[in-house]
Amino acid sequence: MKAILNFFTNRKQGSTVKRRENIVKNSPVFNSAAKSMYDVLYKYDADKR
Amino acid sequence: MPTRDNQSYILEKIDFEGIIKFVNQSLINQYKELEPVPQISPIEINNIRDVIYRSLAVYSNTESYGTFSKKIAFIFYSIVKGHYLQNGNKRTAAGVVTMLISICVDNIYNNDEEFIDSFFISAAETAIYIAESNANDSKEVIQYVESWVRKYIDAQN
Numbered sequence: 001m002k003a004i005l006n007f008f009t010n011r012k013q014g015s016t017v018k019r020r021e022n023i024v025k026n027s028p029v030f031n032s033a034a035k036s037m038y039d040v041l042y043k044y045d046a047d048k049r
Numbered sequence: 050m051p052t053r054d055n056q057s058y059i060l061e062k063i064d065f066e067g068i069i070k071f072v073n074q075s076l077i078n079q080y081k082e083l084e085p086v087p088q089i090s091p092i093e094i095n096n097i098r099d100v101i102y103r104s105l106a107v108y109s110n111t112e113s114y115g116t117f118s119k120k121i122a123f124i125f126y127s128i129v130k131g132h133y134l135q136n137g138n139k140r141t142a143a144g145v146v147t148m149l150i151s152i153c154v155d156n157i158y159n160n161d162e163e164f165i166d167s168f169f170i171s172a173a174e175t176a177i178y179i180a181e182s183n184a185n186d187s188k189e190v191i192q193y194v195e196s197w198v199r200k201y202i203d204a205q206n
């Protein structure tokens with residue numbers, strides 16, 4: 001979560017702050033969906049070996 | 050300065066090193082029991098960050114990649130094909146690209162679960178498509194990736 005908060009180098013602009021809030025709010029969705037994506041790619045490589 | 054689309058304007062402000070490290074840490078955590086993904090080195094971070102910087106390049110007041118979708122397509126293709134890492138190139142590329150799109154495209158998470166799942170699974174399929182493609186077909190492959198990105202931008206408009 002802390003890493004997500006630091007993604008923006010410029011934190012003072014209003015739209016950026018709002019965007020950061022949205023990212024933090026949605027980070028569990030991102031993390032969960034990204035896990036499935038990584039698994040598809042891991043299985044692809046594992047099947048090729 | 051050239052006129053940029055809104056997503057490209059946001060893209061420029063992102064701390065790319067933070068994103069690359071975050072994706073790498075996620076992969077380390079997820080695969081520690083299966084097949085450990087190594088900690089990314091500073092040189093590897095620089096190589097991937099340089100790809101992202103190159104997508105933002107401006108020559109003679111014209112952007113090399115004039116739209117957000119063109120930039121992302123270049124980044125996705127270059128990371129997968131560049132083999133900058135010992136392991137997890139496709140996963141890193143897909144992780145970085147989905148993070149960049151998630152940050153730069155408004156309200157992508159306002160869609161239903163099916164849409165979000167399709168976004169991430171199609172990102173994995175796109176990474177495989179790039180990996181399997183012939184280098185001679187790079188132009189067509191990048192165009193395909195660009196259309197994949199546009200699909201998710203257009204869904205928000």
